[in-house]
Amino acid sequence: MAHNYIKDDLQVEEQTGRVGFQIIITLLGGTLLICALIASFTFDSPDTGDILAGIATVLLGGPLVWVALKDLAQGHYHMNELVALAVVAAFAAGWYIEAGFIAFFMIIAVLIENRTALGAQASIESLIRITPTKAYKLDATGNEIEADARELQPGDVVRVRPGDNIPADGRVKRGNSTVNQAPITGESVPVEKEEGDEVFGGTINVTGAMDIEVTKAGEDTTLGRVKDLILEAERTKIPIMRMIDRYAAWYTPTVLMLVAIVWFFTSQTADVDDAARRAIAMLVIACPCPLILATPTAMVAALSAAARLGVLIKSVIDLEAARNLTAMVFDKTGTLTTGQLEVTRLSPAEGVEGADLLRAAATAEQSSRHPVARAIASVARKARLKLEEPTEFEEVAGKGVRAVVGGKTLLVGRAVWISEYIDDDAVRTAVQTAQQSPEANGLSTLFVLQDGKLMGWVGLADNTRPEAANAIDQLRELGLKRLIIVTGDRESVAQRVAAQMHTEYKSEVLPHQKLEMVDELKSRGHRVAVIGDGVNDAPALAAGDISIAMGAAGSDVAIHSANIALMNNNLNRIPFLVNLSRQTSNVVKQNMLIGGVTIGVFFALFAAGMGGHQAPILAAVLHVVSSMAVVFNSARLVRAGEDIEQAEHAEAAKAAPNQPEPPRPTQAPPADDGAGAPAMA
Ligand SMILES: Nc1ncnc2c1ncn2[C@@H]1O[C@H](COP(=O)(O)OP(=O)(O)OP(=O)(O)O)[C@@H](O)[C@H]1O
Numbered sequence: 001m002a003h004n005y006i007k008d009d010l011q012v013e014e015q016t017g018r019v020g021f022q023i024i025i026t027l028l029g030g031t032l033l034i035c036a037l038i039a040s041f042t043f044d045s046p047d048t049g050d051i052l053a054g055i056a057t058v059l060l061g062g063p064l065v066w067v068a069l070k071d072l073a074q075g076h077y078h079m080n081e082l083v084a085l086a087v088v089a090a091f092a093a094g095w096y097i098e099a100g101f102i103a104f105f106m107i108i109a110v111l112i113e114n115r116t117a118l119g120a121q122a123s124i125e126s127l128i129r130i131t132p133t134k135a136y137k138l139d140a141t142g143n144e145i146e147a148d149a150r151e152l153q154p155g156d157v158v159r160v161r162p163g164d165n166i167p168a169d170g171r172v173k174r175g176n177s178t179v180n181q182a183p184i185t186g187e188s189v190p191v192e193k194e195e196g197d198e199v200f201g202g203t204i205n206v207t208g209a210m211d212i213e214v215t216k217a218g219e220d221t222t223l224g225r226v227k228d229l230i231l232e233a234e235r236t237k238i239p240i241m242r243m244i245d246r247y248a249a250w251y252t253p254t255v256l257m258l259v260a261i262v263w264f265f266t267s268q269t270a271d272v273d274d275a276a277r278r279a280i281a282m283l284v285i286a287c288p289c290p291l292i293l294a295t296p297t298a299m300v301a302a303l304s305a306a307a308r309l310g311v312l313i314k315s316v317i318d319l320e321a322a323r324n325l326t327a328m329v330f331d332k333t334g335t336l337t338t339g340q341l342e343v344t345r346l347s348p349a350e351g352v353e354g355a356d357l358l359r360a361a362a363t364a365e366q367s368s369r370h371p372v373a374r375a376i377a378s379v380a381r382k383a384r385l386k387l388e389e390p391t392e393f394e395e396v397a398g399k400g401v402r403a404v405v406g407g408k409t410l411l412v413g414r415a416v417w418i419s420e421y422i423d424d425d426a427v428r429t430a431v432q433t434a435q436q437s438p439e440a441n442g443l444s445t446l447f448v449l450q451d452g453k454l455m456g457w458v459g460l461a462d463n464t465r466p467e468a469a470n471a472i473d474q475l476r477e478l479g480l481k482r483l484i485i486v487t488g489d490r491e492s493v494a495q496r497v498a499a500q501m502h503t504e505y506k507s508e509v510l511p512h513q514k515l516e517m518v519d520e521l522k523s524r525g526h527r528v529a530v531i532g533d534g535v536n537d538a539p540a541l542a543a544g545d546i547s548i549a550m551g552a553a554g555s556d557v558a559i560h561s562a563n564i565a566l567m568n569n570n571l572n573r574i575p576f577l578v579n580l581s582r583q584t585s586n587v588v589k590q591n592m593l594i595g596g597v598t599i600g601v602f603f604a605l606f607a608a609g610m611g612g613h614q615a616p617i618l619a620a621v622l623h624v625v626s627s628m629a630v631v632f633n634s635a636r637l638v639r640a641g642e643d644i645e646q647a648e649h650a651e652a653a654k655a656a657p658n659q660p661e662p663p664r665p666t667q668a669p670p671a672d673d674g675a676g677a678p679a680m681a
C-alpha cells in the first residue's frame with residue numbers, strides 16, 4: 001500500500017473498520033474545508049475561513065504528518081514525508097485552505113487505493129469465506145444434530161441436502177447428487193457424485209441428498225489450503241517490486257534535494273510565495289504512489305482472476321514468468337487424457353481363464369494409485385471378484401508392481417520390464433508378439449506374470465480430454481515453439497494422441513528420463529513448463545521452470561509439488577495462464593508509464609512555475625488522478641478469463657434442463673448391477 005496508514009498485516013475486517021473511521025474523518029475534514037472556502041468568500045475577514053481550514057488541515061493532515069514522523073524516527077523513508085512536508089510547509093506559510101486540500105486529496109487517494117486493494121483481496125476472501133459454518137452431523141443412531149462445521153472431525157458423517165454447502169472434505173457414503181464445485185475448481189459445470197466419490201468443503205450440493213463421511217475438516221480442507229496459498233501468493237514479490245523497495249530509500253532524499261535546488265534559485269529571482277508554491281507542488285507531485293502501486297495492484301488482480309478459474313498461482317514470480325515460456329512438456333495419462341482408463345481387453349495365455357488373469361492383475365494392483373491400477377480395480381469390483389491380500393507389495397515407478405500372494409509372486413507391468421523376469425526365450429517372444437499384435441494396437445498393455453509364468457495381458461484404453469487439442473492449438477498460436485508429449489506409455493498409444501494434438505512425442509520414457517528431457521530443453525535455452533498429474537512425473541515437474549499440476553483439487557501432493565496448481569482438469573486454463581501473464585505484464589508497463597510520465601513531466605512543469613497560485617492543489621489533484629488511473633487500469637485484469645467463465649456457464653445451463661436423473665431422495669445406496677465386465681479375448 002502506498003501510504004502506510006494501514007498496516008498490511010491487519011485482518012481484512014479490521015482494515016475495513018479502520019477505513020470506515022477514516023472515511024468519517026475525511027468527510028468531516030472535507031465539509032469543514034468547503035465551509036472554510038464559503039466563509040472566505042462571504043465574510044470580509046478571512047479569519048473564520050482560516051480557522052475552519054486550519055481545523056480541517058489538522059484533522060486531515062495530522063495523521064499524515066504523524067505517520068511521516070514515525071517513519072523518520074524509525075529511520076526509514078517513505079513517500080509520506082514528501083506530502084507531510086508539503087502540508088506542513090503550506091500550513092506554515094499560512095495557506096490553510098491549500099494545506100487542507102492537499103491533505104484531503106492525499107487521503108482520498110489513499111482511501112481509494114486501499115479500498116481497491118482491499119477490494120481485490122476481499123474478492124479472494126469472498127471466494128474463501130464460503131466455508132460453511134453449519135453442519136448436520138449424524139449420531140450413532142442416525143439422528144441429525146446441528147454442529148459447527150469447524151468442529152467436525154475426520155470420521156464424522158454429515159448429511160447435506162440440495163442447496164446446502166458441503167461442510168468439509170469427505171467421501172460420499174450414501175446417496176448421489178450433482179455438486180457445483182466452482183468455488184474450488186473454477187468450473188461451473190456441476191459434477192455428478194455417487195457413493196465413494198470425493199467431495200470438497202465449500203462446494204454446493206445441487207440436486208440430491210447425500211451422507212458424507214468427513215475426511216478433512218476446518219483448516220485442513222482443500223478450501224483451507226487454497227486460502228493459505230492465495231494469501232501467501234499475494235505476499236510474494238517479483239524482482240522489480242524488490243528493486244522499488246530498495247530504491248525507495250533514495251527516492252525521498254533525491255526529491256528533497258531537487259526541490260531545495262529549485263527553491264534556492266526561485267526564491268532569489270521570483271517572490272518567496274511563488275517559490276514556496278512551486279516547492280510545495282513539486283513535493284506533492286513527486287509522491288510515488290502511482291509507481292509503487294503499478295505492479296502489486298496488477299498482480300493481485302491477476303491472481304484473483306486466475307483463482308476464479310481454478311488456477312492457483314503460488315507466487316507472482318511464476319505469474320510473471322509464464323509469458324516467456326517457449327516450451328511445454330505434457331505428461332500424457334491423466335493430463336492430455338482423462339486418466340480414467342478402461343479395461344477393454346483381457347487376453348489370457350493358453351490354459352488360463354480370463355477371470356483368473358483379471359483376478360491376478362487386480363490382486364497385485366490393489367494398493368497402487370496408478371490410473372491403470374484403478375481401472376483394473378474397477379473392473380474387478382464390477383465382476384465381484386474376491387481378492388486376496390498380498391503379503392508383500394512393491395511398486396516400481398513407471399514400470400509396474402510386484403506382489404506376493406499365497407506364496408506366489410505376481411508381476412504386473414509394461415512389456416519391457418516384465419520381459420526382464422522371463423527366462424524362457426519363447427515366452428519372451430510371445431510377449432513381443434502380443435505387444436505387436438493388431439489386437440493390442442493403440443491400447444496400453446499390462447503383462448501379468450505369475451512365478452515367471454505368463455498369464456496373459458490386459459489392454460486398456462484412455463480418451464483424450466475434449467478440450468486438449470484446442471488448448472494446444474492456442475498455445476501454438478501464442479508462440480510456444482516446442483510442445484511435447486512425454487509418456488511412459490507405449491509408442492502406438494503415444495503416437496495416436498500426438499497425432500490428435502499435432503505435437504511431438506516421446507514414448508516409453510522412464511520417470512528419470514522425463515526429467516532429463518526437461519533439463520535438455522533448458523540447456524538449449526528453452527523456458528520450459530511441465531504439466532503433469534503428479535503420477536510418476538514429480539521429478540520432471542520439479543525440473544521445469546514452471547510446473548503445473550492438473551486436477552489438484554483433492555490432492556495435497558499435487559497442490560504442493562507444483563508452482564501452479566490447476567484445481568480442475570481443463571487444459572484451456574494453460575493458454576489462459578500464458579495470456580494472463582502477458583496481459584499483466586502489459587498492464588504493469590502501462591502503469592509504470594502513467595506514473596513515471598505524470599511524476600516526471602509535472603515535477604518539471606511545477607518547477608518551471610506552472611499552475612501559479614493553484615499549483616499545490618493542482619498537484620494534489622494530479623496525484624490522485626494518476627494513482628486512480630493506475631489502480632483502475634490494474635482492475636481491468638480482474639475480468640480476465642470472463643469469456644471462459646461465460647462459455648462454461650452457458651454450457652452448464654445447457655446441460656441443466658435435460659439432466660439425466662431427477663433429484664433423488666437419500667438413504668438407499670444404489671445397487672451395483674455387476675455389469676460392465678470387459679470383453680474376453
Ligand atoms: N502400478 C502399475 N501397474 C502396472 N503397470 C504400471 C504401473 N505403474 C506404471 N506401470 C507401467 O509403466 C508404464 C509407465 O508408467 P508411467 O506412470 O511412467 O506412465 P503412463 O501412466 O503410462 O503415462 P504418462 O507418462 O503419460 O503419465 C505404464 O504405461 C505401465 O505400463
Ligand SMILES: [Zn+2]
Pocket residue numbers: 002003079109287288289290623
Ligand atoms: Zn502518494
